Amino acid sequence: MRVYQYLCDLYIHSNFALKMKHKFLLFVVLSLIIGTTYAKSNEMKTNSKTLRLIYPQWQGGVVASWMPDIPANDVSRGYFLGAQLLQVLAPESKQQTVEVPISLDMESHKEEKGISGYRAIIKQSKDALDLIRRENPDRIVTLGGECSVSVVPFTYLAEKYPEDVAVVWIDAHPDLNLPGDSYTGYHAMALTACFGMGDKEIVDLFPAKLNPSKSIIVGLRAWNDTNASKERQEEIGVESLSPAHVAQNSTAVLDWLKTTGASKVVIHFDLDALDPAEIIAAVGTDPDGLKIETVVRVINDIAKEYDVVGLTIAEPMPRVAIKIKNMLNQMPLLKE
Amino acid sequence: MRVYQYLCDLYIHSNFALKMKHKFLLFVVLSLIIGTTYAKSNEMKTNSKTLRLIYPQWQGGVVASWMPDIPANDVSRGYFLGAQLLQVLAPESKQQTVEVPISLDMESHKEEKGISGYRAIIKQSKDALDLIRRENPDRIVTLGGECSVSVVPFTYLAEKYPEDVAVVWIDAHPDLNLPGDSYTGYHAMALTACFGMGDKEIVDLFPAKLNPSKSIIVGLRAWNDTNASKERQEEIGVESLSPAHVAQNSTAVLDWLKTTGASKVVIHFDLDALDPAEIIAAVGTDPDGLKIETVVRVINDIAKEYDVVGLTIAEPMPRVAIKIKNMLNQMPLLKE
Numbered sequence: 001m002r003v004y005q006y007l008c009d010l011y012i013h014s015n016f017a018l019k020m021k022h023k024f025l026l027f028v029v030l031s032l033i034i035g036t037t038y039a040k041s042n043e044m045k046t047n048s049k050t051l052r053l054i055y056p057q058w059q060g061g062v063v064a065s066w067m068p069d070i071p072a073n074d075v076s077r078g079y080f081l082g083a084q085l086l087q088v089l090a091p092e093s094k095q096q097t098v099e100v101p102i103s104l105d106m107e108s109h110k111e112e113k114g115i116s117g118y119r120a121i122i123k124q125s126k127d128a129l130d131l132i133r134r135e136n137p138d139r140i141v142t143l144g145g146e147c148s149v150s151v152v153p154f155t156y157l158a159e160k161y162p163e164d165v166a167v168v169w170i171d172a173h174p175d176l177n178l179p180g181d182s183y184t185g186y187h188a189m190a191l192t193a194c195f196g197m198g199d200k201e202i203v204d205l206f207p208a209k210l211n212p213s214k215s216i217i218v219g220l221r222a223w224n225d226t227n228a229s230k231e232r233q234e235e236i237g238v239e240s241l242s243p244a245h246v247a248q249n250s251t252a253v254l255d256w257l258k259t260t261g262a263s264k265v266v267i268h269f270d271l272d273a274l275d276p277a278e279i280i281a282a283v284g285t286d287p288d289g290l291k292i293e294t295v296v297r298v299i300n301d302i303a304k305e306y307d308v309v310g311l312t313i314a315e316p317m318p319r320v321a322i323k324i325k326n327m328l329n330q331m332p333l334l335k336e
Numbered sequence: 337m338r339v340y341q342y343l344c345d346l347y348i349h350s351n352f353a354l355k356m357k358h359k360f361l362l363f364v365v366l367s368l369i370i371g372t373t374y375a376k377s378n379e380m381k382t383n384s385k386t387l388r389l390i391y392p393q394w395q396g397g398v399v400a401s402w403m404p405d406i407p408a409n410d411v412s413r414g415y416f417l418g419a420q421l422l423q424v425l426a427p428e429s430k431q432q433t434v435e436v437p438i439s440l441d442m443e444s445h446k447e448e449k450g451i452s453g454y455r456a457i458i459k460q461s462k463d464a465l466d467l468i469r470r471e472n473p474d475r476i477v478t479l480g481g482e483c484s485v486s487v488v489p490f491t492y493l494a495e496k497y498p499e500d501v502a503v504v505w506i507d508a509h510p511d512l513n514l515p516g517d518s519y520t521g522y523h524a525m526a527l528t529a530c531f532g533m534g535d536k537e538i539v540d541l542f543p544a545k546l547n548p549s550k551s552i553i554v555g556l557r558a559w560n561d562t563n564a565s566k567e568r569q570e571e572i573g574v575e576s577l578s579p580a581h582v583a584q585n586s587t588a589v590l591d592w593l594k595t596t597g598a599s600k601v602v603i604h605f606d607l608d609a610l611d612p613a614e615i616i617a618a619v620g621t622d623p624d625g626l627k628i629e630t631v632v633r634v635i636n637d638i639a640k641e642y643d644v645v646g647l648t649i650a651e652p653m654p655r656v657a658i659k660i661k662n663m664l665n666q667m668p669l670l671k672e
Binding site for chain 1: 644
């Protein structure tokens with residue numbers, strides 16, 4: 001800006017004896033500088049980079065027994081197909097899209113240290129972080145994959161915007177498990193992992209920790225054997241709202257967000273938060289869930305007042321698609 | 337083969353005074369001819385061309401009222417998304433894949449002469465036939481789209497193999513409607529159209545007619561207001577088998593196929609033939625349908641004894657996918 005000031009002064013105070021030709025040249029240079037400066041500041045405001053992250057991780061789920069009418073391995077890896085389908089269904093965009101490489105080998109599902117798919121999750125978390133760091137986005141929209149696909153992007157954003165990020169975790173379950181709990185699925189440990197709690201080798205991978213006191217679970221209604229207890233939730237200190245709390249309006253979420261003092265929000269949306277009477281799109285089918293229009297309204301109400309820097313769609317389990325895929329795979333002309 | 341015989345004779349009876357060099361040259365020429373002839377006959381046997389035809393036609397359905405929980409236009413065009421998803425779910429293949437261009441304009445659904453989407457169906461049928469003729473395949477696997485997507489490929493194959501094609505139409509419904517019936521959906525007129533029956537301007541487009549006496553409907557169980565009556569079926573003279581007829585084995589279909597004298601079979605598979613207790617993948621949800629493994633077994637049993645030259649997967653209506661797509665379309669970060 002000093003050059004700009006200098007050129008302005010030069011223009012205004014330039015010797016009147018200066019030939020018009022020279023004055024014209026000076027005017028052109030000045031205009032170019034002003035134009036470039038304006039365009040650059042505008043780009044910074046509106047064209048900040050959003051990355052679309054396809055993250056078909058499935059190893060964090062232990063869900064095969066819940067869908068006995070589908071072959072177990074196809075259910076386990078069903079999140080992989082789920083991510084592929086979300087990519088087809090998501091609105092077309094010029095956003096840069098990258099995909100985290102995910103193993104489809106059933107060996108990669110092996111439990112270790114009380115966590116399903118332990119080694120694969122470590123490798124894939126590293127790969128996801130490398131990919132994100134390489135692209136260095138300002139915002140990330142993630143298409144999963146089971147719930148743990150939020151951990152890497154959210155902790156990356158926590159590092160980028162220190163102490164300025166609140167978490168809205170839309171989910172039927174608390175996702176506050178820890179290694180050693182009876183259920184070994186890492187997807188049920190996703191929110192605790194965001195807080196830097198859990199297996200040391202895993203949580204040491206993450207760039208930063210999110211703050212439990214700046215996090216809220218919306219749509220929570222299922223505490224059961226496989227999920228963390230209410231006591232665990234209170235101990236960690238995470239607020240929650242039931243589907244009924246947001247059925248009429250988003251005030252409860254917006255009021256809570258004010259208390260965090262954050263200007264940015266990351267939103268995790270587990271499709272099992274939805275009411276199975278309206279749509280069965282995830283693994284969980286706990287009754288009395290959120291209506292689609294409620295979730296859409298809550299998320300958009302947040303986006304009106306806060307800078308949503310992270311959004312994850314998680315837990316797609318495409319039951320019908322898996323059955324059709326398996327069927328087509330046995331058809332003459334198609335399988336050849 | 338005359339040239340080949342001549343060269344053989346020439347080789348055997350050649351003057352012994354012929355220099356060895358000349359005999360060697362003759363041997364090389366002979367070998368080349370034999371090799372080329374063998375390779376060509378082998379290619380005809382095993383490498384005949386199968387075309388994968390993506391045919392997302394939706395204008396032949398009038399189905400919006402049957403899914404009141406989804407916006408009407410999204411249901412109508414749901415077959416379009418259905419075809420896209422079938423393409424993702426179909427096994428990967430080196431088959432050449434072509435897609436029939438289909439309008440998504442709701443105007444193209446306009447009824448005329450008692451047929452929904454009349455003008456679009458005429459245009460799209462022409463386009464489909466042009467595409468197929470350009471590729472000149474020996475076999476066609478079609479991913480629809482509503483049921484009428486079988487008409488162009490099947491009548492093309494009827495022309496290619498005159499009087500040698502039997503039709504196995506796997507469907508809960510007879511699809512034997514005619515213009516003037518109360519239900520105007522062209523997909524319910526698909527089998528009659530294959531027989532060259534119906535609107536003159538439409539059926540005149542097709543290269544040949546299939547023979548009702550060489551056609552059978554498998555899984556038929558729904559005669560209702562929107563579908564042709566049993567009387568119509570008898571009048572046209574098409575055999576049928578209920579789901580119970582093929583539940584244990586495929587004998588009824590195979591025995592019937594023998595009576596046709598055909599060596600080739602085209603198979604139409606409307607997903608509504610399946611039992612909704614096992615999978616809801618189509619528009620129709622008539623109870624007591626075929627099990628997935630029954631359909632897979634029947635189709636493969638046919639393929640063991642006959643040359644399956646046409647296979648269509650039709651009527652995919654991806655209810656959950658439509659709801660997810662509409663939801664994602666309203667999300668910040670994704671819709672931007």
